[in-house]
């Protein structure tokens with residue numbers, strides 16, 4: 308780090324932050340007596356805070372975003388050049404980076420064809436929900452409007468997204484919610500709801516979706532929205548057998564399949580998209596975080612041509628198009644950054660690195676599990692991994708949140724940032740999570756594992 312930030316009089320910065328910034332996900336009482344953390348600079352896998360302390364970032368910017376790592380001048384330059392040429396134009400007009408990024412993106416997504424730009428994962432999901440609702444009105448007299456979501460999945464922060472949210476701890480105190488969203492059971496075998504294992508478990512969990520469709524009435528269910536690998540709900544990789552059965556059920560009942568790739572999209576699990584591990588054919592794919600690795604705000608709702616066609620079949624009907632706009636969907640910095648982000652992933656072989664390093668890290672986490680009995684389960688795909696902590700391996704009683712936070716806190720003190728699934732109601736989210744940038748090396752991973760090892764020993768003995 309070059310220490311340049313010290314020129315800004317960092318004490319003034321911290322005072323301004325304490326006085327005026329309302330931090331995300333934060334209880335602010337502690338900041339009355341202690342300083343909030345301000346992250347000042349980043350390079351590769353590392354960030355520096357206001358005290359100049361170096362940290363290795365095991366969670367890509369806190370929430371699975373900075374896939375290509377910090378300090379990428381190529382992306383900054385692409386954005387700069389584009390901003391000077393044309394920063395913004397919205398409404399019905401297109402842009403050069405929007406068109407060129409869409410073409411590149413669609414090359415990676417066989418079977419899909421249209422990209423709708425917006426700004427956040429929540430917004431991308433809202434776009435898909437609105438499309439589903441409009442299709443219900445256009446095709447089914449408004450009846451086939453219900454949207455299914457899965458227990459433990461998260462789709463965003465707006466009221467509609469929370470209405471489709473399977474994490475009660477995120478929803479508490481924000482109701483009432485939007486009608487027409489219906490929950491299906493989670494598919495985490497470690498917290499089994501059926502006395503089955505492996506593929507049989509996967510099929511049973513998918514069949515539970517069919518039960519909900521039949522209970523609600525197939526003529527009322529328009530779509531199902533699922534994370535390919537559940538992120539904040541506990542890093543859950545659905546068991547074998549799950550996805551093929553989900554696809555079959557969707558086809559059988561004419562239920563559109565919406566895959567929320569806000570976390571998994573653009574390489575996180577070692578393929579461009581998480582759903583591509585499972586051979587499924589979604590109708591909607593939403594994405595945000597890794598699309599431009601946080602160098603600009605961009606999100607997309609990508610659809611099949613079949614979905615798109617439903618919005619242009621009768622051009623004489625004044626209601627017959629997607630009557631939606633996203634003001635900042637017209638910012639050109641997003642697709643310019645996203646295009647360069649994709650170039651970097653390809654040129655540096657980051658998908659291949661993610662597969663190799665993900666396998667390595669999973670092995671290391673299994674070794675930690677052999678050593679620490681508080682680790683009940685280890686799971687994940689690519690560089691998206693979790694270790695679920697329990698009080699007792701036999702009963703699988705979840706570790707209390709305070710103790711899990713003590714582990715992440717100790718890692719932080721060691722200069723190692725790892726995550727935990729949502730700080731929440733007791734017993735729901737007790738999983739340490741790891742999502743280093745896709746550039747991670749073995750020695751980076753060793754650092755994350757060694758810090759966790761030390762922290763577990765310190766907290767649990």
Ligand code: PMP
Nearest residue numbers: 427428429461462463538569570
């Ligand atoms: N979907 C998933 C799976 C997410 O994890 C998140 C954010 N953590 C969102 C949607 C919402 O994205 P955003 O915060 O950009 O609105």
